Amino acid sequence: xxxxxxxxxxxxxxxxxxxxxxxxxxxxxxxxxxxxxxxxxxxxxxxxxxxxxxxxxxxxxxxxxxxxxxxxxxxxxxxxxxxxxxxxxxxxxxxxxxxxxxxxxxxxxxxxxxxxxxxxxxxxxxxxxxxxxxxxxxxxxxxxxxxxxxxxxxxxxxxxxxxxxxxxxxxxxxxxxxxxxxxxxxxxxxxxxxxxxxxxxxxxxxxxxxxxxxxxxxxxxxxxxxxxxxxxxxxxxxxxxxxxxxxxxxxxxxxxxxxxxxxxxxxxxxxxxxxxxxxxxxxxxxxxxxxxxxxxxxxxxxxxxxxxxxxxxxxxxxxxxxxxxxxxxxxxxxxxxxxxxxxxxxxxxxxxxxxxxxxxxxxxxxxxxxxxxxxxxxxxxxxxxxxxxxxx
Ligand SMILES: [Zn+2]
Numbered sequence: 385x386x387x388x389x390x391x392x393x394x395x396x397x398x399x400x401x402x403x404x405x406x407x408x409x410x411x412x413x414x415x416x417x418x419x420x421x422x423x424x425x426x427x428x429x430x431x432x433x434x435x436x437x438x439x440x441x442x443x444x445x446x447x448x449x450x451x452x453x454x455x456x457x458x459x460x461x462x463x464x465x466x467x468x469x470x471x472x473x474x475x476x477x478x479x480x481x482x483x484x485x486x487x488x489x490x491x492x493x494x495x496x497x498x499x500x501x502x503x504x505x506x507x508x509x510x511x512x513x514x515x516x517x518x519x520x521x522x523x524x525x526x527x528x529x530x531x532x533x534x535x536x537x538x539x540x541x542x543x544x545x546x547x548x549x550x551x552x553x554x555x556x557x558x559x560x561x562x563x564x565x566x567x568x569x570x571x572x573x574x575x576x577x578x579x580x581x582x583x584x585x586x587x588x589x590x591x592x593x594x595x596x597x598x599x600x601x602x603x604x605x606x607x608x609x610x611x612x613x614x615x616x617x618x619x620x621x622x623x624x625x626x627x628x629x630x631x632x633x634x635x636x637x638x639x640x641x642x643x644x645x646x647x648x649x650x651x652x653x654x655x656x657x658x659x660x661x662x663x664x665x666x667x668x669x670x671x672x673x674x675x676x677x678x679x680x681x682x683x684x685x686x687x688x689x690x691x692x693x694x695x696x697x698x699x700x701x702x703x704x705x706x707x708x709x710x711x712x713x714x715x716x717x718x719x720x721x722x723x724x725x726x727x728x729x730x731x732x733x734x735x736x737x738x739x740x741x742x743x744x745x746x747x748x749x750x751x752x753x754x755x756x757x758x759x760x761x762x763x764x765x766x767x768x769x770x771x772x773x774x775x776x
Contacts, residue, residue, distance in 0.1 A: 385427065385428060385429045386410070386412070386417075386427045386428070387410040387411065387412050387417060387418065387423070387427055387428040387429070388411055388412050388413070388428065388429050388430065388768055389410070389411045389428060389429065389430050389431075389432065389718075389765065389768060389769075389770060390408060390409070390410050390411075390423055390425060390427070390428035390430070390431045390432070391408065391409040391410075391411075391432045391434050391439055391720060391722070391765070392408050392423070392425060392431055392432065392433055392434060392435075393406065393408065393433060393434055393435040394406070394407070394409075394434025394435070394437045394438065394439035394722065395407075395437070395438050395439065396409060396419070396439045396440075396712065397438055397439070397440050397688060397689055397692045398440065398441055398692075398696070398697075398711060398712045399689050399690075399692055399693035399696065399697050400441065400693075400696065400697040400700075400706075400710060400711035400712075400713065401711065401712070401713060403419075403712070404688075404689055406421070407419055407420065407421060407439075408420055408421070408422055408423040409439060409712060409720060410423050410427070410428060411718040411720070411765065411768040412718075412768065413768065414717070414718050414767040414768040414769075415714075415715055415716065415717060415718050415768065416712050416713065416714050416715065416716045416717075416718055417714060418714060419712055419713075419714060430770070432722070432763060432765075432770060434722055434763075436724070437722050437723065437724050437762055438688070438722070438723040438724065438725060438759075439712075439720060439721075439722055439723075440692050440695075440696055440712075440720070440721050440722075440723065441692075441696040441697070441700075441709070441710050441711050441712050441716075441719060441720065441721070442470075442471030442472060442498075442696070442709070442710075442717070442719025442720055442721050442764070442765070442766060443469050443470045443471060443472075443674050443695050443696060443721045444470070444471070444472040444473070444474075444695060444696060444699035444700055444703070444709060444710055445465060445470045445472070445473045445474065445659050445660055445662070445674055445695075445699070446474045446476075446598070446600075446632055446634075446657045446659040446699045446702060446703075447474065447476045447576075447600050447632060447633075447634040447636075447659035447660065447661045448461070448464065448465060448470075448473040448474065448475055448476065448659075448660065448661070448662050448663075449475060449476065449478050449510070449661070449662070449663040449664075450464070450465070450473065450475045450478065450491060450495070450497075450499060451475065451478035451479050451483075451487050451491060451509070452491065454478070454479070454483060454486065454487065454509070454511075455478040455479070455509060455510045455511060456510075456511065456512045456513065456664065457478065457510060457513075457663035457664050457665060458478055458663070458664065459662065459663060459664060459667060461473060461491065461495040461497040461499055462495055462496050462497050462773070464662050464667055465497040465499075465662070466495075466496055466497040466764055466766060466771055467764070467771065467773065468673040468674060468675070468761055468764075469673070469674055469675060469721045469722075469723065469761035469762075469763075469764050470497065470674050470721075470764075471497070471498055471709075471719035471720075471721065471764060471765075471766045472497070472498040472499075472500070472699075472700075472703075472709055472710075472719065473497055473498070473499055473500070474499075474500045474501065474502065474541065474659075474699075474703065475487075475499060475500070475501040475502065476502050476544050476576060476578075476600065476634070476661070477501075477502045477503065477504035477505075477509065477510060477543075477544025477545075477546065477576070477578075478501075478504070478509055478510050479501065479503065479504065479509040480503060480504040480505070480506050480507040480508050480509035480517070480523070480528075480529070480532075481503060481507040481525065481528035481529050481531065481532035481533075482507040482508060482509075482528065482532075483507075483508060483509045484501070484503060484509075484532050484536060484540075487501065487509075488536055488539060492539050496766060496771070497766070498709075498717075498719070498766065498767075499539070500539055500540070500541050500703060501536075501539050501540055501541070502540070502541060502542050502543060502544040502573075502576055503529055503532055503533055503536075503540055503542075503543050503544065503567075504517060504543075504544050504545075504546075505518075505524045505526075505529060505543050505544065505545045505560060505563055505564040505567060506518050506523040506524055507523050507524075507525050507528050507529070508523050510546070513550075513665075516550055516551035516552060516553055517546070517551060518546070518551050518552045518553070518555055518560055519551075519552065519553035519554075519555070520553075521555050521559070521560075524559075524560055524563045524564075526563050526566050526567045526570065529543060529567035529570070530567055530570030530571055533567065533568075533570065533571030533573060534570075534571045537571060537572075540571070540573060541573055541574065541703055541704070542568050542573030542574035542575055542576060543564045543565075543567045543568040543573060543574075543575050543576070544564075544575075544576050544577075544578070545560050545561055545563075545564035545575060545576070545577050545578065546577075546578040547560060547561065547577055547578060547579060547582045547583075547584075547589065548578065548579075548580055548581040548582060549581050549582070549583060550581065551578075552583065556583065556584075557582050557583050557584050557589065558584055558588075558589070558592070561575070561577060561589060561592055562592070564577075565592065565593075565594070565597075568597075574594075574596045574597050574598060574702070575593065575594075575597045575598070576597070576598040576599075576600050576632070577589065577593070577597070577598070577599055577600065578600055578601055578634070579599055579600070579601050579602070579604065579609065580601050580604040580606040580608070580609060580639060581606050581608065582608060585608070585616070585617075586608060586609065586612075586617050586620055586621075587616055587617060587619070587620025587623075590620050590621065590623075590624040590629060591620070591624070593624060593629045594629075595627055595628025595629065596628060596629075596630065596702070597629055597630070598629070598630040598631075598632050598657075598702060599621070599624065599629060599630070599631055599632060600632040600633075600634035600639075600659070600661070601632075601633075601634040601636065601639035601640075601661070602621065602631040602632060602633060602634070602648070602655060603633060603640055603641055603644040603645040603648055603655070604638075604639045604640065604641060604644065605638075605639075605640070605641030605643065605644055605734070605735070605748030606748075609644055610641075610644040610645075610647050610648045610653070611641070611643065611644050611647065611748060618647070618648065618651050618653055621648070621653050622651075622652070622653055625653065625656070630656045630657060630698075630702050631653070631654075631655050631656050631657075632655060632656065632657045632658075632659050632702075633645075633655050633657065633658045633659050633660075633677065633681075634659050634660075634661040635659070635660050635661050635666070635670070635671050635677050635680075636660075636661035636663070636665070636666050636671065636735075637661075637663070637665040637666040637670065637671070637735060637736060638665075638735045638736070639661060639735075640670075640680075640734050640735060641734050641735070641748045641751070642680075642684070642734045642751045642753055643748055643751065644748065645680075645681075645684055645734075646684060649684055649685065649686075654686075654690075655681075655694055656694065656698050656702070657694050657695070657698045657699045657702055658677060658678060658681055658691060658694040658695050659677075659695075659699070660673070660674050660677050662674075669733060669736060670733040670734060670735050670736055670750075673761060674695065674761070675723060675758070675759040675760055675761045676732070676758070676759075678691040678692075678695060678759050679730070679732065679755060679757070679758040679759045680732050680734075680753075681694070682755075682757065682759070683732055683753055683755045688725070688759075691759075696710040696711070697710045697711060698710075717767060718765060718766075718767055718768030718769075719765065719766050719767065720763075720764075720765040721761065721763070721764055721765075722761075722762040722763035722764075722765075723759050723760065723761060723762060724759070724760045724762050725757060725758075725759055725760075726757065726758050726759075726760055727756060727757055728756070728757075728758070729754060729755075729756065730754070730755045730756075730757075730758045731752050731753075731754060731755075732752065732753045732754075732755055733750060733751070733752045734750060734751050734752075734753075735750045736750060
């Protein structure tokens with residue numbers, strides 16, 4: 385047999401190659417080995433019929449929480465990522481320098497999901513929503529972070545800094561971000577900042593970021609974000625994006641607002657990457673899964689190609705893995721997601737109305753939009769293997 389797995393008769397949407405057409409995809413030895421108009425079924429050991437379905441590069445979620453049992457937000461990665469169509473996920477700071485070894489050994493190395501991580505600038509990582517990891521600044525130890533980053537460079541892509549008041553206590557966001565950048569520079573990674581309810585105005589914080597650094601929760605509904613009335617925040621976001629700063633969605637339980645996203649999109653400030661911030665707080669809604677998050681951006685007017693670009697090729701570039709992940713080019717990792725586009729009546733919520741924790745008083749109320757279509761996850765192929773957990 386020439387090929388291990390053949391995904392036949394689907395519509396391949398791969399923005400990395402400008403592809404949106406019926407194609408057959410063959411995988412061999414864990415890699416993409418052919419992309420052609422028609423590949424005979426008898427040339428493959430196994431055939432997956434994708435007639436009527438959408439075939440994309442394996443989805444990449446740039447903001448998840450996968451440190452189950454140590455971080456209260458943490459989910460089992462295969463249940464919350466791979467089983468839901470996400471082949472590669474970036475854990476956004478659940479572990480810090482002092483808690484990373486357990487994360488590496490017991491989660492990252494055992495998961496079938498391709499997991500990467502950002503080290504929290506706080507050496508304890510995220511433990512609980514009730515204890516801000518930066519309330520005591522001694523935890524933001526640059527040397528420890530550099531040491532852990534260097535020791536785990538195969539998985540660690542950068543540093544996470546959560547700059548909300550509920551995490552910082554009385555401490556300075558500028559001081560924490562300065563330390564996070566210093567740590568990231570110490571091992572050659574990028575910084576992801578969590579914004580919303582920050583002591584310092586967002587344009588000032590974004591001006592500190594370097595090209596390749598990421599702003600997550602870009603469309604939160606707090607009063608200090610996109611919804612701020614003077615337009616200075618939107619202008620700051622535009623300027624940062626033009627410099628190469630990555631704007632990421634990081635949906636989460638309370639960090640996404642349809643009104644903020646709508647305002648940003650209509651002002652030309654589109655996200656570079658769409659991500660879920662899937663966690664124990666958001667998996668039972670409003671996030672549910674990556675396909676639902678992508679559906680929301682289609683409801684806001686993005687095309688299928690535009691959402692797929694922001695969930696495959698763009699996050700691969702943010703991870704420094706362009707050409708390896710997020711693409712179905714021959715020779716790339718054999719990661720593929722199969723989706724179905726359904727017609728009907730669907731309700732999409734931006735955040736839970738009961739979600740009050742961590743919120744300042746002036747906060748956008750939760751909104752629901754009706755949609756006549758949605759994306760649904762059907763199959764996941766990672767490293768050339770069709771994910772069938774029930775087969776063991
Ligand atoms: Zn998060």
